[in-house]
Amino acid sequence: MHRTRRKRVAKNTTAAPTPGTNPVLDTCNAVPSTASSATTKAANSSKSIPDASGLAPETPQASSSIQETPEDASPMMEVFGSHSTRFRVSSLGAAWQKVLSPSDLELREPPKGSDDMHLAQELGVSLKVLQELHSVCGEEAFICPAETDNGVSTIPEDVDLLTLRLRKQYLNMNPGANYQGGRLEAKIDNMKREMELQYFGQLPEDPQHAVQKGEVLLAINVYYPIIKPRHKDTKPHQVFHVLGCQRLMELRDAVSCIRDMQLSGEFSNTPNLAPDTTNKDLYKSAFFFIDGTFYNDMRYTQCRDLSKIIIEWAQMRDDALAKAGVKSMSDVTFGELTLKIGYPYLFCHQGNCEHIIIFKDIRLVNSGDCQDRSVYPLLINKHFFKCHKCYMCKMYTARWVTNEDELAPVDPCFFCDMCFRMLHYDSEGKKLARFLAFPFVDPGVFG
Incomplete structure (x- = not known):
């Protein structure tokens, strides 16, 4: 009886894999086999509207009479928390364009105040009521008068939460993890944010280079x-x-x-x-x-x-x-x-x-x-690296690295161009000791 019910469900709906099962997946260094393609096709047979994240919901959908190819189907989560099912990029973009309105695809900034007007229309209220909602439900309304702006790294002494006590213990053991005072980690975070915002909304100088909407x-x-x-x-x-x-x-x-x-x-x-x-x-x-x-x-x-x-x-x-x-x-x-x-x-x-x-x-x-x-x-x-400084002067970026160097205190040893030549060669350019020298490109230069 239980087996009959499972067959009936499989015939009428396309459900997500049962937890604990081992779905057929292709590996990153092999072409998917016929069995995996058939499994993917069955998983993608349901057609749904792509959501904001680009992945269709995992709820079961009624399957159509015509089986879709995996490339044309809307992607779903094939392995939860890992990756989606297979799909074609252009097909997903076309599906979004069919669902979204022309105003959603517009790349120009909307006029000032249009967001409030659109939100008021969606809620079915007037602008006056919307402004009142902003004042009553805004972030400022949820701040307790006793609260003070101590920053995320300042933890009060009298705390009972285990997470805060562990956080405080971690900060005491690793002072570098505290982002106050312009530390290196804070500078790196600021540089990353600057990279993301550097081209925010940038318009092309040449209209021919403009990105097309959609x-x-x-x-x-x-x-x-x-x-x-x-x-x-x-x-x-x-x-x-x-x-x-x-x-x-x-x-x-x-x-x-x-x-x-x-x-x-x-x-x-x-x-x-x-x-x-x-x-x-x-x-x-x-x-x-x-x-x-x-x-x-x-x-x-x-x-x-x-x-x-x-x-x-x-x-x-x-x-x-x-x-x-x-x-x-x-x-x-x-x-x-x-x-x-x-x-x-x-x-x-x-x-x-x-x-x-x-x-x-x-x-x-x-x-x-x-x-x-x-x-x-x-x-x-991008990931940032600290530059390799010259072992001698501690000022300039390394340009050379030596191995089996009789004149160097460590192996390998990094040198800037000036210190490398002054230590290893005489005035006529002859070697003063036995060593191997290789040109060095510091990865920190690209950071």
Whole structure:
């Protein structure tokens, strides 16, 4: 009897996965199999209106008689708190444009006072009543007269809440966590806020570069290389805003990695002959791996198809990755992608420098976003590093790093250009000791 009821529910409705079950999911390095595609198609068979966050509600919906493809269906949460189901970016943007009114898609700032008028119409009250509601229900009305503005870091002595006592204990053990007095953490937070507000509502100088209303905007986290143990899983290296009309190669050019800026070679014998060309000038090949497709950078004659050797390896192992598609990133826009929000994908450059990228949000451009198309991909956040100072003078940024250095107190040791030459070479430019010298590019310079 219980089994019959389950079949009847599965036939009439499309419900979210039962807690505790193990849904079929594709991995980030394999093409989804037929079984996973069928599961995704069944999960996306219900059609719903996208909400403000870009994800459809998880409540069961009546299924239509015509099965939709996963690319055209509205995304839902495939794994709660992790990622959504697969969807096509352009299809979701078109669905939003059908639901929203023309005034919601308008990119120009509304006239002053129009927000209150619109809110009064929604509530069915007059402007006078709305102003009275503002005065009675505003933030000032909920402040107790005994309260004082001590700041978020000032905790009173007589507190009984366990969370506040633990917070106070943490601040006493870690004085640097207190954001008072212009500390480094507070300065970094201010710089991050300035980055986000730098292009707030900026209009283009050239009308041809204006962002079109109804354009899809994607927020992308680019994480540190997988080979870098610190922060590789928790803190994104950079956060970008990209438009649906932009091509993948534009994001590839915007991503800044220290591996691209490094200089290859050892130059202890010829420090004046250190080349000006960086690794990015020499090794231009790169690819994105998104939803079972390699998007290669083939714009230059030096570029190689990095996905070819991976697919050949997968074919020898009879792996599903052997069926991966191959396209050029210069021919594909973000609007043409099929992806999952919150799901990890891959960006690889320099042969083996692999970055996890996650599409963390999707929405339509509004009046508060930068409306200059030429500014995108827009860097809105990045992780900050302190610069490596010269070990000798403690003043200038390091330009050289030495190994097996008989004259240095530590190994490796960092030097600015002047201290490096004064310590290791005589007036004629000859080495004074045995050491290995490599040009050093400080990651803090990009912060």
